[in-house]
């Protein structure tokens with residue numbers, strides 16, 4: 001068993017399934033102390049059980065990231081439960097709708113922006129002052145940022161990229177590495193919703209995409225922006 005994250009206290013949002021669940025499993029396997037979020041604790045139960053079967057454990061937090069009061073409570077629970085915080089992975093996200101911007105239903109617009117833009121602001125505002133210097137913040141973004149026909153999702157990802165770039169500069173003096181990570185295609189529910197005609201077997205499993213997350217959480221700084229397909233091509237070819 002390897003222990004590259006032994007003793008590291010890490011929060012991962014949106015860890016009930018998809019990419020977040022895969023990152024949680026890989027971090028738990030490396031000895032991290034984890035707090036995981038989803039909209040409800042029940043959604044996290046299978047992930048917590050799987051981690052438990054490997055002899056590790058993780059804190060499960062139900063928090064709707066549209067709700068600033070719930071976010072503040074989850075932040076307090078995270079800090080109390082882990083006894084501090086070294087790394088935050090902002091992974092939770094909502095596609096909501098795919099299509100022209102002005103056709104985006106207003107309720108979807110509100111939800112997508114609330115989770116990704118407002119939720120990230122409120123979460124980091126509550127946690128960053130309390131986290132350790134020398135840690136890392138990973139913001140999971142998307143190649144859809146600012147692209148036509150991606151509705152509120154495209155706008156929310158462009159805003160997330162801006163949050164990442166601003167925080168990277170603003171937290172430099174605390175040696176907190178802020179990295180926006182675009183996972184590229186991942187075989188998840190969100191991907192299936194965005195590309196209903198695609199054969200899922202042609203898309204990488206989330207578990208294949210966790211290496212860059214691990215490298216950053218373990219202390220690496222690949223720069224402000226990582227594209228995982230490019231990162232994998234580079235690191236996996238240099239390893240072979």
Ligand SMILES: NC(=O)c1ccc[n+]([C@@H]2O[C@H](COP(=O)([O-])OP(=O)(O)OC[C@H]3O[C@@H](n4cnc5c(N)ncnc54)[C@H](OP(=O)(O)O)[C@@H]3O)[C@@H](O)[C@H]2O)c1
Pocket residue numbers: 013014015016017018019020037038039040043063064065066090091092093094115140141142143182183184185186187188189190191
């Ligand atoms: N899959 C891809 O191909 C792809 C490509 C580029 C970027 N990404 C990004 O990667 C991240 C993970 O995506 P995924 O494909 O793994 O998505 P996913 O399978 O749909 O999982 C989304 C996660 O976000 C949580 N979530 C959704 N709405 C929430 C809310 N209101 N409050 C709190 N948590 C909420 C979900 O929790 P519940 O279980 O409680 O609903 C779930 O854990 C997202 O930021 C996505 O934009 C994905």
